[in-house]
Amino acid sequence: LIGPLTSGDTAEATPAAQAGRVPVLALTSDVAQARPGVWVMGITPEDQVQRLVEQARQEGRKRFAALLPDNPLGRAMGSGLQVACRDQGLAEPVISYHSTAPDSVTDALKQLSGISTNGASLPAGVAGPGPDAQAQPLPTDLAAALGQAGNEAASAPATMPGGNASTGVAGLSASGQGVAPASLPFDALLLGDTGLPLKTVMTALNDMQVGLPAVRIMGPGLWAAFASKLGPIRGAWYAAPNPAARQGFVARFSAQYQHAPKPLVDLTYDAAGAIRTLANEGAKDFSPKLLTRPAGFQGVDGAFVLLPDGRVRRALAVFEVIGSGADARMIATAPTNVAPQAAPAAGAVKAPAGGA
Known part of the structure; x- marks a missing residue:
């Protein structure tokens, strides 16, 4: 059927x-x-996250965390990160969900980073607001969602005050609003926001100075629609099909039916x-x-x-945000073998204290 x-x-x-x-x-x-x-x-968001975790693991990243919107897409990505880490023999990720309010984003990031709003140390496992099952539904497919995301492109900023979020250096931000701990408890961070909410997240990352080389930022394939505007998180990754793979099909379909395939x-x-x-x-x-x-x-x-x-x-490719108004570049082609690999034996990776 x-x-x-x-x-x-x-x-x-x-x-x-x-x-x-x-x-x-x-x-x-x-x-x-x-x-x-x-x-x-x-x-699916889960498939995108699987590919990102695989690529980040090859880069040597082992401690994954997620700062995600409390909506169906964010929840799907959070679930996908848990599955991907389990499938690939990695420690349980730490996940925090936030609302659209800037304070919620900042607090969630501070909790993930191991500090509270007053600077006190926090345990690793953090959960944000409860699930909002009535938020907007997931898109029926990535490509259709990319078209929707394109309408948000104007709201994603090309620059961000206070410098680039990819410095990875702990200390006060230019705005003086936050201090990153000397050693973050994660070296890869998954995001799920788009449009104006993503601007809020990028501001928080910049204020906390969370980024390369200490932390690899990753996000949804929806970013492809406005990757040229993501300079503040230059070096971030997303997973999506290689556009070149579809060209032959589009040409054949268009010749047969006189219009491009949806x-x-x-x-x-x-x-x-x-x-x-x-x-x-x-x-x-x-x-x-x-x-x-x-x-x-x-x-x-x-x-x-x-x-x-x-x-x-x-088989999804991995793309890297390069900023300066340029489109993202493909840094890893889609694998030829997409059959899941066996995870290391149980006990090979020790999970951190706390839950997700």
């Missing part, structure tokens, strides 16, 4: 499909709908293409064993693998 479009559509179709043992390739990006026999084909078309072609590949190889049915083959499938935006638990691992 190909085509449950939204999270709600997928939830309604799943019981009947599972009762009939019919596999579902849903076009939603809501990983909460993923389960054995039901695959989420959208480019983003949702990519997911539809990926789902149908997986079934066609198996049929061409002589498959008589489309059992979970065949669909979850380690070799995966070749999609419009690159390779992808269907995992037994319903998640879809996609």
Whole structure:
């Protein structure tokens, strides 16, 4: 069954499909709908975070934290960071959620950094405001969300008072509003804001002087729509499909139908293409064993693998913000093998005190 479009559509179709043992390739990006026999084909926040953690780990980063908005996207990224660290044998990340208020952002960052508003030391595990299930829903797919994010580009600043957030030097900021501890308890920090809220976060990072080389900043693929305006977090990473991978498909589709394909078309072609590949190889049915083959499938935006638990691992590239009004540059191509790697044995990594 190909085509449950939204999270709600997928939830309604799943019981009947599972009762009939019919596999579902849903076009939603809501990983909460993923389960054995039901695959989420959208480019999910969780998949982006997996790729970022993988790249940061290769750089030598081992202690992950997240400063995230208290909305569905932020919660999805936080969950994704926990899963990614567990999958890759890393210590449990420390996660703090914040509201849109500047004070909430500042307090959350101070807590993550191990200091309170009065300078006292804090324990590692911090949680922000409670989940807001009624906030804006997750976008149905990354590419569609990029179009929405483009409308926010004007609100993301090109420069930030007080210097660049990538200095990584502890001390007073130019505004005198914050002091970073001498040694941060994390060396990679995941963000999830866009638009004006991201400006607030960047101001807090600058005031606390959190950035390179001590901390690698990472964020959502939504940043691609306005990466040229993210100079204050120069050196930050995000994960997204390599645009070059799609060019051939766009050319063929446009020649056939006289218009460019909309983003949702990519997911539809990926789902149908997986079934066609198996049929061409002589498959008589489309059992979970065949669909979850380690070799995966070749999609419009690159390779992808269907995992037994319903998640879809996609080959995403990693891009770095370079500032100065320039677009981000690709620093790591999409991997050719996206099958998940086995994590180190239990006990190989000692988790820090405190919870997320």
